[in-house]
Amino acid sequence: MGTIISRTRKDGSTAYLAQILIKRKGKIVFRQSETFDRRQAAKAWLSRRETELRKPGALDQREDPTLSAVIDRYIEESRHIGKTKAQVLGSIKNNYDISATRCSEIDSAALVDFAKAIPVSAPTRQNYLSHLGAVFAVARPAWRYPLDQQALKDAMVVLKKLGLTGKSKHRDRRPDLEELDRLMTHFEGVQRRRPSSIPMTKIVAFAIFSTRRQEEMTLIAWADFDQQASRVWVRDMKDPGEKDGNDVYCDVPPVAQAIISSMPKRQSQIFPYSTDAISAAFTRACKFLGIRDLRFHDLRHEAISRLFEMGMTIPQAASVSGHRSWASLKRYSHLRQTGDKYAGWRWIDIVTRPAADH
Numbered sequence: 277m278g279t280i281i282s283r284t285r286k287d288g289s290t291a292y293l294a295q296i297l298i299k300r301k302g303k304i305v306f307r308q309s310e311t312f313d314r315r316q317a318a319k320a321w322l323s324r325r326e327t328e329l330r331k332p333g334a335l336d337q338r339e340d341p342t343l344s345a346v347i348d349r350y351i352e353e354s355r356h357i358g359k360t361k362a363q364v365l366g367s368i369k370n371n372y373d374i375s376a377t378r379c380s381e382i383d384s385a386a387l388v389d390f391a392k393a394i395p396v397s398a399p400t401r402q403n404y405l406s407h408l409g410a411v412f413a414v415a416r417p418a419w420r421y422p423l424d425q426q427a428l429k430d431a432m433v434v435l436k437k438l439g440l441t442g443k444s445k446h447r448d449r450r451p452d453l454e455e456l457d458r459l460m461t462h463f464e465g466v467q468r469r470r471p472s473s474i475p476m477t478k479i480v481a482f483a484i485f486s487t488r489r490q491e492e493m494t495l496i497a498w499a500d501f502d503q504q505a506s507r508v509w510v511r512d513m514k515d516p517g518e519k520d521g522n523d524v525y526c527d528v529p530p531v532a533q534a535i536i537s538s539m540p541k542r543q544s545q546i547f548p549y550s551t552d553a554i555s556a557a558f559t560r561a562c563k564f565l566g567i568r569d570l571r572f573h574d575l576r577h578e579a580i581s582r583l584f585e586m587g588m589t590i591p592q593a594a595s596v597s598g599h600r601s602w603a604s605l606k607r608y609s610h611l612r613q614t615g616d617k618y619a620g621w622r623w624i625d626i627v628t629r630p631a632a633d634h
Contacts, residue, residue, distance in 0.1 A: 278322040294318040387431035399444035486532035534628035
């Protein structure tokens, strides 16, 4: 009746998934699973649950798994789940007491206590609850688990009134040319000393001239680049309404095209590097150079601001940035046309030079 499946986690450790599946006349009438760090603990749980389920009437009772088990099933059965959502759900499952609570016992008070225990900012706390909300939305209608969506909604109302959740504020940090020159000089020196390192000069410049986020940048394959049409197929673009499958064509300005053409075609992706490595290199450089409060994502704000300063309309800018809602670009509408501050920027010639093994 029960099985144990061992799986290797990303950190190299082994997890043991204990599963119970009972069928009657070819139909599944009961299914339950739990994940353990030790095989012995998984065996003990299976033995105990199998004994309980043999009792008369046990299968007539509504299945009431822990939140941890529901999260496991949600992740296992979801066709597409973003990296951030997977990390958040994993954190909830592994780091908070509510994960060991049975579905029927999770009320609004329990959810408020859980949210208070998350040591993050109000916007990040709201993201935690939003990702957990996806699990609540599926659990009852799909699997008949007694997770109460209304309890989560009530908890979110309370947390908002207490100021513990809220939307993130728009960042307006933009790098100036002096800061960018220092960064590019630093990255050029790193590349000279370690030719195998990430070509951060090209990546920083591409972010500025293409408006692409680093996640989008690392997913672009050579097959996605339509040089003749001056556009690129951007996969899984971030969108507040649709979480998966947001693939869209975006226009690629000339300098960004030249940077793409300068990259070696050793792999299927144009920028075959991890977002973690890019972020780490950028953060280290800013700290080393004493550049305060600058994040890689600020380059996208800089890039979109530049489009408006060059005189682009909202539709024209959206064709490059990929914004589906023009309302999202209204924050840039106050910018006056001042021309292109990157005209004649000496780094353009450097970042568009073909790589040695191109």
